[in-house]
Amino acid sequence: xxxxxxxxxxxxxxxxxxxxxxxxxxxxxxxxxxxxxxxxxxxxxxxxxxxxxxxxxxxxxxxxxxxxxxxxxxxxxxxxxxxxxxxxxxxxxxxxxxxxxxxxxxxxxxxxxxxxxxxxxxxxxxxxxxxxxxxxxxxxxxxxxxxxxxxxxxxxxxxxxxxxxxxxxxxxxxxxxxxxxxxxxxxxxxxxxxxxxxxxxxxxxxxxxxxxxxxxxxxxxxxxxxxxxxxxxxxxxxxxxxxxxxxxxxxxxxxxxxxxxxxxxxxxxxxxxxxxxxxxxxxxxxxxxxxxxxxxxxxxxxxxxxxxxxxxxxxxxxxxxxxxxxxxxxxxxxxxxxxxxxxxxxxxxxxxxxxxxxxxxxxxxxxxxxxxxxxxxxxxxxxxxxxxxxxxxxxxxxx
Amino acid sequence: xxxxxxxxxxxxxxxxxxxxxxxxxxxxxxxxxxxxxxxxxxxxxxxxxxxxxxxxxxxxxxxxxxxxxxxxxxxxxxxxxxxxxxxxxxxxxxxxxxxxxxxxxxxxxxxxxxxxxxxxxxxxxxxxxxxxxxxxxxxxxxxxxxxxxxxxxxxxxxxxxxxxxxxxxxxxxxxxxxxxxxxxxxxxxxxxxxxxxxxxxxxxxxxxxxxxxxxxxxxxxxxxxxxxxxxxxxxxxxxxxxxxxxxxxxxxxxxxxxxxxxxxxxxxxxxxxxxxxxxxxxxxxxxxxxxxxxxxxxxxxxxxxxxxxxxxxxxxxxxxxxxxxxxxxxxxxxxxxxxxxxxxxxxxxxxxxxxxxxxxxxxxxxxxxxxxxxxxxxxxxxxxxxxx
Numbered sequence: 001x002x003x004x005x006x007x008x009x010x011x012x013x014x015x016x017x018x019x020x021x022x023x024x025x026x027x028x029x030x031x032x033x034x035x036x037x038x039x040x041x042x043x044x045x046x047x048x049x050x051x052x053x054x055x056x057x058x059x060x061x062x063x064x065x066x067x068x069x070x071x072x073x074x075x076x077x078x079x080x081x082x083x084x085x086x087x088x089x090x091x092x093x094x095x096x097x098x099x100x101x102x103x104x105x106x107x108x109x110x111x112x113x114x115x116x117x118x119x120x121x122x123x124x125x126x127x128x129x130x131x132x133x134x135x136x137x138x139x140x141x142x143x144x145x146x147x148x149x150x151x152x153x154x155x156x157x158x159x160x161x162x163x164x165x166x167x168x169x170x171x172x173x174x175x176x177x178x179x180x181x182x183x184x185x186x187x188x189x190x191x192x193x194x195x196x197x198x199x200x201x202x203x204x205x206x207x208x209x210x211x212x213x214x215x216x217x218x219x220x221x222x223x224x225x226x227x228x229x230x231x232x233x234x235x236x237x238x239x240x241x242x243x244x245x246x247x248x249x250x251x252x253x254x255x256x257x258x259x260x261x262x263x264x265x266x267x268x269x270x271x272x273x274x275x276x277x278x279x280x281x282x283x284x285x286x287x288x289x290x291x292x293x294x295x296x297x298x299x300x301x302x303x304x305x306x307x308x309x310x311x312x313x314x315x316x317x318x319x320x321x322x323x324x325x326x327x328x329x330x331x332x333x334x335x336x337x338x339x340x341x342x343x344x345x346x347x348x349x350x351x352x353x354x355x356x357x358x359x360x361x362x363x364x365x366x367x368x369x370x371x372x373x374x375x376x377x378x379x380x381x382x383x384x385x386x387x388x389x390x391x392x393x394x395x396x397x398x399x
Numbered sequence: 400x401x402x403x404x405x406x407x408x409x410x411x412x413x414x415x416x417x418x419x420x421x422x423x424x425x426x427x428x429x430x431x432x433x434x435x436x437x438x439x440x441x442x443x444x445x446x447x448x449x450x451x452x453x454x455x456x457x458x459x460x461x462x463x464x465x466x467x468x469x470x471x472x473x474x475x476x477x478x479x480x481x482x483x484x485x486x487x488x489x490x491x492x493x494x495x496x497x498x499x500x501x502x503x504x505x506x507x508x509x510x511x512x513x514x515x516x517x518x519x520x521x522x523x524x525x526x527x528x529x530x531x532x533x534x535x536x537x538x539x540x541x542x543x544x545x546x547x548x549x550x551x552x553x554x555x556x557x558x559x560x561x562x563x564x565x566x567x568x569x570x571x572x573x574x575x576x577x578x579x580x581x582x583x584x585x586x587x588x589x590x591x592x593x594x595x596x597x598x599x600x601x602x603x604x605x606x607x608x609x610x611x612x613x614x615x616x617x618x619x620x621x622x623x624x625x626x627x628x629x630x631x632x633x634x635x636x637x638x639x640x641x642x643x644x645x646x647x648x649x650x651x652x653x654x655x656x657x658x659x660x661x662x663x664x665x666x667x668x669x670x671x672x673x674x675x676x677x678x679x680x681x682x683x684x685x686x687x688x689x690x691x692x693x694x695x696x697x698x699x700x701x702x703x704x705x706x707x708x709x710x711x712x713x714x715x716x717x718x719x720x721x722x723x724x725x726x727x728x729x730x731x732x733x734x735x736x737x738x739x740x741x742x743x744x745x746x747x748x749x750x751x752x753x754x755x756x757x758x759x760x761x762x763x764x765x766x767x768x769x770x771x772x773x774x775x776x777x778x779x780x781x782x783x784x785x786x787x
Contacts, residue, residue, distance in 0.1 A: 003456050004463075005630030011623035015616060060403050216669045217414060223670055224410025231404020268667045270615045271622060 006048040007275065013039065014274040027373040029132045029277050034370065036281020047282050055279045059337065060240060062276035064230035065269045066128045067241040071198075071248025072262050073148040082142065085324070086149035089314035093150065093332060094123040094157040096310020097303050098165075104302040108295060113169035114353045120165035121342045121361055122303040123158040127151045127241065129334035129369065132273060133376045135266075139385040143323050147331050147379075150311075155241055155338065156191055162342050163187030166349070173350065193238040198246025201229045205247070206255040215264060222261045223268075241338070280336065280369070288363040296360045300367060307332045323383040331379035334372030335365055405450050406674065409438070413673040426772040428531045428676050433769070435680020446681045454678040458736065461675035463629040463643040464668050465527045468534075470647025471661050472547040481541060484723065485548030488713035492549065492731060493522040493556040495709020496702050497564070503701030509694060512568035513752045517694075519564035520741045520760055521702040522557040526550045526640065528733035528768065531672060532775040538784040542722055546730045546778075551644050554737065555590055558638065561741050562586035569748060593632060593641035600628045601649025608654065614663060621660045640737070679735065679768070687762040695759045699766065706731050722782040729778035733771030734764055 001009075013035050021031035039046035079086075101122040105115035130151050134144055163184060205225050212221050226244060233243035252258045308329030315325040343361035347354035380386055413431055420430035438445040478485075501518035505511060529550050533543055566582030604624040611617045625643060632642040651657045710728040713719075719727075742760035746753035779785050 002630055002633050004459055004626045004633060008623045008626030008630055011619050011626065015619045015623065019616075057402055064403070211418075215666070217417075219667070220410050220414045220670050220673060224407050224414060227403050227407030228411055229407070231401055231407050234401050235404060267614075268618075271619050274619060 001046075001048045003048060003050045003054075006046075006051040009039070009046060010035075010051075010275050010278045011271060014278050018274075027133050027377050028136055029129055029373045030370055032274055032277035033281035033284070036278040037284055037286055038281075039278075040282025040284070042282075042284070042286050047279070051279070052282065055283055058272070058276055058279055060230055060234065061227070062272050063128065063240055063337070064226050064244045065265065065272060066131050067244035068226050068248045069262060069265065069269075070127055070131055070148055070152045071245035072252050072258070073145055073152070074245070074249035075252045078145055078149075082146050082149060085146050085315070085318040085320045086153060088318040089146065089311050089320070089324070089328065090150040090153040091157060092314035092317070093307050093310040093329070094154060094161060096308075096313070097122040097306035098161055100302045100306030100309070101299060104298050105295070108298060110295070111173075111353070113172040113350075114357065116165040116169050116172075117346050117350075117353075117357055118299060118360075120158075120162040121339050121346075121357075122299070122306065123154070123161045124335060124338040124342060125151050125154050125158075125332045126334040126336035126338065126369070126372070127155065128273075128276075128336065129373050130331070130376055132277070133373055133380065135270075137377065137380060137386045139380045140387070141383070141385045142321070143328070143383040144380065144385045146320065146324060147328060150328070151332065152245055154332070155239070155245075158338065158342075159191055159239065159242075160184075160187050166345070170349065190238055191242060193236060194233060194242035195246050197232055197236075197238060198229060198243045198248075199250050201225060201232075202247045202250025203254060206251050206258075209251075209255055209257075209261075218260060218264045219268065222265055226265075284366045284369070285362055286366060288359055289366060291359055292363040292367075293360070296364050299360060300364050303335075304330065304333060327379040327382050330375045333368055333375045335368040340365060400445075400447055402447075402449055402453070405445075405447060408445075409434075409674055409677045410670060412438075413677055417673075426532045426776050427535050428528055428772050429769055431673055431676035432680035432683070435677040436683060436685055438677065439681030439683070439685075441685050446678070450678065451682060454682060457671070457675055457678060459629055459633065459639060460626075461671050462527060462639055462736070463625050464664060464671060465530055466551075466640040466643035467625055467647045468661060468664065468668075469526055469530055469547055469551050470644035471651045471657070472544060472551070473644075473648035474651045477544050477548075481545045481548060484545050484714065484717040484719045485552060487717040488545065488710055488719070488723070488727065489549040489552040490556060491713035491716075492706050492709035492728060493553055493560060495707075495712070496521040496705035497560050499705030499708065500698060500701045503697050503704075504694065507693065507697050510752070512571040512749075513756065515564045515568045515571075516561075516745050516749075516752075516756055517698055517759075519557075519561040520738050520745075520756070521698065521705060522553070522560050523734060523737040523741060524550055524553050524557075524731045525733040525735035525737065525768070525771065526554065527672075527675075528735060528772050529730060529775055531676070532772050532779065536776065536779060536785045538779045539786065540782070540784040541720075542727070542782040543779070543784050545719070545723055546727060549727065549731065553731070554638065554640050554644075557737065557741075558590060558641075559583075559586050561744075565745070565748065572749065572752075589637055590641060592635055592637040594645050596628055596631050596635075596637060597642045597645030598649050600624055600631075601646045602653065604646065604660070605650045605654035605657065608650075608660060609656075617659060618663050618667070621663060683765045683768065684761050685765055687758055688765055690758055691762040691766075692759065694755070695763050698759060699763050703728075703732065726778040726781050729774040732767060732774050734767040739764060 014032050017031035017035045018028040021028050038044055041047065041052060098119040102115045102119035105118045106112060130147065163186060167184060212218050226247065229243050229247045230240045233240045251261060311329040311332070312325050315328065339361055343358045347358040412434055416430035416434045417427040420427050437443055497518040500521040501514045504514035504517055529546065562582045562585055604621070608617065608620060611620055625646065628642050628646050629639050632639050650660060707728040711724050714724040714727065738760055742757045746757040
């Protein structure tokens with residue numbers, strides 16, 4: 001099968017599965033992932049090799065778009081209103097998930113450094129799943145804004161937590177005394193570099209944006225700049241997600257008519273997301289599910305409990321509404337690429353336990369990815385972010 | 400450089416070069432091609448091997464979308480108005496280019512079988528370049544309708560002429576008299592297969608399209624079906640261009656709201672075309688320009704003369720306006736992928752002469768691709784198809 005047939009198969013099956021999901025009130029993203037699992041190399045094997053090989057490229061395209069659309073929620077106006085809540089909740093949710101998992105893993109009898117690594121990975125969430133559901137159901141409101149902010153910032157805390165834990169784990173296990181500062185330094189380089197990159201490109205983008213008048217140029221300019229930023233981030237080993245988020249956050253705060261850039265992107269991005277999630281499904285190693293074991297099961301449950309408790313405390317400290325207290329925890333359930341990326345680093349750093357950690361995370365990711373979106377939808381629903389007439393309708397493009 | 404960075408740079412610089420081109424009243428596509436040449440392996444070497452590797456897939460995607468948008472001009476209504484002119488002009492300009500180039504080259508002592516193949520390649524034009532110029536300047540009118548029709552049909556005639564000529568040339572050179580029938584058969588299968596795939600999928604696209612209410616679904620559906628058609632065409636070695644054109648032609652005649660399929664693509668396709676033309680520029684073998692030789696120059700000039708005379712005659716028979724007689728052939732000058740594809744086949748069939756043919760066509764393509772769009776714009780301008 002050639003690449004074009006493969007892409008068309010993904011698009012058409014994705015469309016069909018999305019329609020079926022709508023009928024049974026399930027988020028489209030869950031349907032895309034399941035289709036991906038079905039046609040992927042671990043079951044039917046319909047997806048041609050050439051496309052599986054291009055998954056990495058496609059996921060960078062999609063993630064850069066996703067991060068860019070998340071970034072628009074960081075306008076000064078919104079931040080003044082909810083900034084305090086976003087910061088408190090995101091820190092405490094990450095801390096909660098991390099500590100709970102570390103303690104639970106130690107109780108399970110794992111070495112301390114392995115427990116630390118699991119804890120660090122537990123902090124990560126998957127922004128992509130969230131934004132897909134917000135888009136599909138046109139969720140709007142304070143709860144949605146806070147959630148977007150938490151999931152975005154989360155990424156930065158996750159990176160810091162992970163590099164600190166990685167450094168400690170290395171110290172404990174290999175007795176590398178100096179590595180703490182080195183690893184911390186690289187986390188700050190990654191975060192700081194992403195900020196500088198997104199900020200500088202965003203600022204330049206905004207300066208020239210007034211020359212771009214027609215729709216066609218607008219689309220090229222926006223897409224080109226996003227890819228440019230993502231490409232530089234990859235080149236310098238920075239975070240694509242953070243770089244593109246900051247890009248959008250800068251544009252939203254510097255340019256007055258920034259909504260044009262986000263709107264034009266919404267006319268084109270959905271097919272890319274569809275392909276991205278079907279391929280993500282195809283790359284899930286479902287045969288690992290049988291190896292999930294007691295540790296995997298504990299990880300899944302305890303991580304959620306930690307997120308919920310952390311969110312609860314964060315919401316109390318920052319005087320958030322009761323909806324936030326109750327439902328925002330479960331909305332942070334999805335876990336995907338960021339966690340897998342961390343697990344991959346662990347695998348290559350610790351020969352002894354790395355493979356087991358990676359397999360467990362890869363297996364739990366499958367469950368989080370498929371079940372997570374349903375919980376996000378429930379959370380948005382309970383918090384009344386989905387208006388009644390739109391509940392059963394999937395996304396409509398802005399003209 | 401990673402691919403995503405490369406794409407970002409191509410888009411940003413493509414936009415910039417397009418803006419500059421606008422200032423000097425040059426079609427954007429020329430700017431994209433020039434940018435590609437500058438970025439390409441013969442100058443800056445900026446576009447990596449990785450990117451040129453995926454350019455095959457990108458060009459299939461771009462060409463299928465371009466052909467799809469050409470196909471919308473084949474509505475019953477437009478065809479009743481200009482069908483007769485399109486038929487006459489397209490047949491005669493293709494045959495004209497073939498015949499005049501053939502005679503011209505024979506006059507310069509080029510072996511008959513080679514001249515025959517050059518003539519056949521001369522019949523081809525480049526729909527992509529032509530439609531880009533029409534789109535950029537939002538050209539509208541009867542001249543544009545006729546031009547679009549001619550450019551589309553051109554492709555089918557070109558295929559037939561090429562396979563016939565190739566068969567005859569082989570018979571002359573290698574003395575295989577049996578191949579004529581099978582060659583022609585090959586062309587007929589390619590054309591008929593493209594029609595069949597385009598037709599069946601066109602029916603499906605428009606029938607199921609009726610149920611899709613929101614824009615996102617419509618976009619996914621339209622792109623999905625176009626890619627299925629293209630994928631099948633590639634698999635069976637049919638023509639991607641003809642398949643996609645026919646797909647659109649069927650949709651336009653079956654569905655009253657067919658404009659929605661075309662409108663939705665109009666929102667998204669330009670960045671793909673931009674990347675396509677920059678990559679096309681990067682893969683132009685400009686180092687061949689010095690090897691263009693007498694044959695190349697004769698080929699270029701006589702092809703133009705042939706196109707002009709054929710168009711003139713066709714327009715005369717079909718009683719077209721003076722504008723069509725005079726200027727339509729200017730709109731047919733660009734030559735690109737189709738001609739190169741033919742030259743590649745010739746190269747495989749004839750070890751020695753084939754090399755000369757391929758090199759010459761690859762070199763003249765550089766010139767036709769860069770100058771062609773200017774003439775298209777000029778033709779549209781002269782015939783008042785550009786409204787502001």
